Amino acid sequence: MTIAKPAHKRILLKLSGEALMGDDQFGINRATIVRMVEEIAEVTRLGVQVAVVIGGGNIFRGVAGGAVGMDRATADYMGMLATVMNSLALADSMDKAGLTARVMSAIAIEQVVEPYVRPKALQYLEEGKVVIFAAGTGNPFFTTDTAAALRGAEIGAELVLKATKVDGVYSADPKKDPTATRYNKISFDEAISKNLGIMDATAFALCRDQKLPVKVFSIFKHGAFKRVVMGEDEGTLVYV
Numbered sequence: 001m002t003i004a005k006p007a008h009k010r011i012l013l014k015l016s017g018e019a020l021m022g023d024d025q026f027g028i029n030r031a032t033i034v035r036m037v038e039e040i041a042e043v044t045r046l047g048v049q050v051a052v053v054i055g056g057g058n059i060f061r062g063v064a065g066g067a068v069g070m071d072r073a074t075a076d077y078m079g080m081l082a083t084v085m086n087s088l089a090l091a092d093s094m095d096k097a098g099l100t101a102r103v104m105s106a107i108a109i110e111q112v113v114e115p116y117v118r119p120k121a122l123q124y125l126e127e128g129k130v131v132i133f134a135a136g137t138g139n140p141f142f143t144t145d146t147a148a149a150l151r152g153a154e155i156g157a158e159l160v161l162k163a164t165k166v167d168g169v170y171s172a173d174p175k176k177d178p179t180a181t182r183y184n185k186i187s188f189d190e191a192i193s194k195n196l197g198i199m200d201a202t203a204f205a206l207c208r209d210q211k212l213p214v215k216v217f218s219i220f221k222h223g224a225f226k227r228v229v230m231g232e233d234e235g236t237l238v239y240v
Contacts, residue, residue, distance in 0.1 A: 007231025010049040010125060012157040013040070014148035017055035017086055019163060019219050026058050028089050037093045039225045040130065044099060048229055049125040051155055052132045053148040054090060056082025076140035080107060083144060087113070087134035100129045106138030106147070118154055125155065145203035153210040160212055161228060162199065163219035168236035169196055185237040198238060207238075214238040 019036070022029030044050055059082035084105055091101035102124045103113040113134060114120075124131050136147040145162075152160040169191070172180040188208040191198055198204065198216060207214050217224050217235030227234040 004230060006043075006046045006048050006229050008048060008158045008229055010051075010155065010157050011159045011161055011229065012051045012053065012148055012152035012155065013161045013163060013225075014145065015052060015054045015090075015163050015219065016144075017057035017059060017082065019058075019165075020054075020086060020089070021058045028058065028086070033089060033093050034097075036219060037090070037097045037099070039219075039223070040094070041097050041099050042226050043229050044128065044130060046226075046229065049128070050130050051121070051125060051151065051157065052087075052090065052130065053136075053144055053151055054083055054086045054132065054134070055144040056080070056086060058082075059085055073140035076136075076142075077107075080135040080138070083136060084109060084113060084134045087132045091130075091132055094130055100127075101132055102129050103132045103134050106133070106135040109135075121155060131155075143200045143203065145199040146206065149199070149203040149206040149210075149212065152212055153206065157212065160207060160214045161225070162214055162216045163225075164216055165218060165220060166216075167218040167221055167224065167234075169198055169216050169238070183236045184233065185239060188238055188240055191238055208240060211240045213240070 020028045020033055022032035040050060056079045060079045087103045091103050094101040104116040104121055105113045106116050108115050121131050133151045136142060136144050137150055148160055168182040169186060170180040170182050174180040215228050215235050215237050217228050224234050
């Protein structure tokens with residue numbers, strides 16, 4: 001009997017902060033983060049090297065009202081700190097699940113997490129540790145989508161997985177249009193021409209230029225993460 005092998009050796013998983021909320025209004029839903037970690041653990045047991053970039057919307061949303069009228073750079077730095085908090089929570093859940101996780105931050109908070117150093121990140125991945133990249137790119141005016149594209153390119157990931165609430169990219173909003181169809185795969189150029197808004201423009205351009213494919217799938221669909229890694233028909237592949 002031939003055991004199926006994963007289709008990818010090293011991947012970067014982009015999680016939104018909102019994904020950690022579950023059904024809560026903001027913050028971190030414990031059951032949700034535990035379930036996500038179980039899915040990540042299942043993939044690492046296949047021998048796949050996993051890096052994670054996480055957003056901060058679940059925390060920043062709670063203080064967003066106070067950020068109205070705030071300097072954009074200051075607000076962005078607050079968002080970066082929110083991603084550090086999420087990264088610590090994710091790493092703690094991973095440790096409890098028997099995984100070894102390392103949080104690496106793009107901004108220096110050395111008493112809390114270690115700074116991002118590319119050779120060290122690559123070493124951790126080779127050792128089978130999950131590397132969580134915190135604080136976005138370390139610069140204001142850039143999203144965590146861009147951080148995912150940048151880190152994915154830096155570590156030589158074969159695929160960027162964008163985890164969303166829907167199970168792929170559709171021709172229209174499936175909640176509003178019952179005739180909307182899911183793309184099995186779509187080129188970067190076609191996605192841009194159709195203005196599908198898969199990632200922000202900077203992230204999308206970086207992935208296209210580096211020939212780094214993106215897979216959009218639902219993190220809320222049980223087993224979808226593993227099916228994507230195994231190369232099965234799950235989600236939407238965006239290719240060059």
